[in-house]
Amino acid sequence: MQVTNRTYEFQGVSLTELATEYGTPLYVYNSEKILSQYKRLHDAFSGVNVRIKYAAKALTNQAILKLLKGAGAGVDVVSIQELQLALKAGFDKKDIMFTPNCVDFSEIEEAVGYGVQINIDNIPFLKQFGQVYGSSVPCCVRINPHIDAGGNVKIMTGHKGSKFGISIEQVNEIYEVVDEYEILVNGVHVHSGSDFKSADAFVRAAEVVYSVAMQFDKLTFLDFGSGFKVSYKEGDYVTDIEELGKKMTDSFNAFCLNYGKKLDIWFEPGKFLVSESGMLLVTCTVIKETPACNFIGVNSGLNHLIRPMMYGSHHDIVNVSNPDGDKKMYTVVGYICETDTFGSDLFIEETKAGDIIGLKNAGAYGFSMSSNYNSRFRPAEVLVHKGKHQLIRKRETMEDLLKNQIDVEL
Numbered sequence: 372m373q374v375t376n377r378t379y380e381f382q383g384v385s386l387t388e389l390a391t392e393y394g395t396p397l398y399v400y401n402s403e404k405i406l407s408q409y410k411r412l413h414d415a416f417s418g419v420n421v422r423i424k425y426a427a428k429a430l431t432n433q434a435i436l437k438l439l440k441g442a443g444a445g446v447d448v449v450s451i452q453e454l455q456l457a458l459k460a461g462f463d464k465k466d467i468m469f470t471p472n473c474v475d476f477s478e479i480e481e482a483v484g485y486g487v488q489i490n491i492d493n494i495p496f497l498k499q500f501g502q503v504y505g506s507s508v509p510c511c512v513r514i515n516p517h518i519d520a521g522g523n524v525k526i527m528t529g530h531k532g533s534k535f536g537i538s539i540e541q542v543n544e545i546y547e548v549v550d551e552y553e554i555l556v557n558g559v560h561v562h563s564g565s566d567f568k569s570a571d572a573f574v575r576a577a578e579v580v581y582s583v584a585m586q587f588d589k590l591t592f593l594d595f596g597s598g599f600k601v602s603y604k605e606g607d608y609v610t611d612i613e614e615l616g617k618k619m620t621d622s623f624n625a626f627c628l629n630y631g632k633k634l635d636i637w638f639e640p641g642k643f644l645v646s647e648s649g650m651l652l653v654t655c656t657v658i659k660e661t662p663a664c665n666f667i668g669v670n671s672g673l674n675h676l677i678r679p680m681m682y683g684s685h686h687d688i689v690n691v692s693n694p695d696g697d698k699k700m701y702t703v704v705g706y707i708c709e710t711d712t713f714g715s716d717l718f719i720e721e722t723k724a725g726d727i728i729g730l731k732n733a734g735a736y737g738f739s740m741s742s743n744y745n746s747r748f749r750p751a752e753v754l755v756h757k758g759k760h761q762l763i764r765k766r767e768t769m770e771d772l773l774k775n776q777i778d779v780e781l
């Protein structure tokens with residue numbers, strides 16, 4: 372995003388004009404940022420056969436899926452619905468990885484029916500998979516490496532107490548089940564969390580994967596999940612992707628040499644690809660000066676962007692209508708009937724009712740985690756691509772709120 376000629380712009384398209392044209396609250400995405408992040412990651416791993424499986428959960432809009440497919444990405448999905456969305460966007464079944472957790476086994480069977488890559492994350496399902504498919508359908512196994520990584524406890528998935536993956540301490544059971552049913556294991560997977568505070572977590576998880584992988588002789592890929600950290604605020608630690616690329620390329624190539632075969636290396640980034648591309652535009656409804664602080668009230672809330680309330684996440688907030696205003700300290704809050712603070716004691720350009728306020732870094736887990744709480748409509752979404760803007764999701768209407776409700780006589 373640039374501030375040019377006193378306006379916030381994506382590819383020369385003014386964000387205030389988008390807010391006027393489409394109304395607020397509005398999610399706006401910049402395709403250039405998504406594509407440049409994709410290229411950066413791909414280039415960092417140019418010394419190995421890298422496959423980037425976009426974690427669709429971060430932002431599932433068809434336009435975004437198509438954009439990433441066009442760039443060469445595959446996709447990681449966690450539900451049958453995400454799988455169907457990926458197929459609808461044009462992904463080939465061979466480029467889709469299905470990584471569910473605690474679903475009914477029938478979802479695995481359904482996914483096998485679609486012909487996508489299956490990732491198994493518990494021993495009972497591995498057994499059941501062996502009983503049903505033997506060696507006729509390949510599967511990947513998800514390992515829990517017992518590594519504490521991730522920005523906060525709610526988004527850590529690789530520690531010993533986590534529900535995800537098969538514990539590294541149960542790895543012998545995996546080998547026994549695989550032998551018993553002659554399961555064709557074609558991949559080993561690890562995903563230790565989101566927002567890693569250090570790239571070292573990747574390196575440590577990779578060592579665990581390499582040691583597990585040596586026991587399988589039909590592998591075609593190793594999947595190191597995600598956890599790439601982007602900057603949410605000035606001074607934030609960010610994953611040095613180029614540095615990580617060098618380190619992991621060396622260790623991966625050494626592993627392949629040892630293994631006796633060149634494998635593919637997979638990653639499943641969500642945030643890294645789409646977070647910084649997105650801005651949530653809202654309108655200031657009221658400036659409320661209290662003895663405690665000056666509130667900027669806005670026409671949105673935790674129903675549209677839950678990350679600050681759910682994880683204590685920081686999103687930089689700017690006054691898009693008044694980019695040159697003097698900065699004052701504000702607390703930005705939503706219109707929901709419970710505390711829905713977007714940011715406390717932030718220095719933001721002087722704001723008045725009616726101004727357009729932008730919450731940055733809202734591309735990942737923004738719209739996809741939104742809800743209709745308080746019976747509010749979810750926002751519209753706009754994609755700026757090749758210098759043009761397009762509506763990629765309509766704002767909801769009363770019809771959407773009522774469409775599955777059944778009118779009964781009482």
Ligand SMILES: Cc1ncc(COP(=O)(O)O)c(C=O)c1O
Nearest residue numbers: 426562565597598639640641642
């Ligand atoms: C299995 C899996 N892969 C990939 C991701 C994407 O993570 P991130 O958005 O941090 O890149 C997640 C979410 O944490 C996940 O659960």
Ligand SMILES: N[C@@H](CCCC[NH3+])C(=O)O
Nearest residue numbers: 428526565678682735736
């Ligand atoms: N939803 C989380 C990311 C991880 C979710 C998937 N494992 C966030 O907003 O930071």
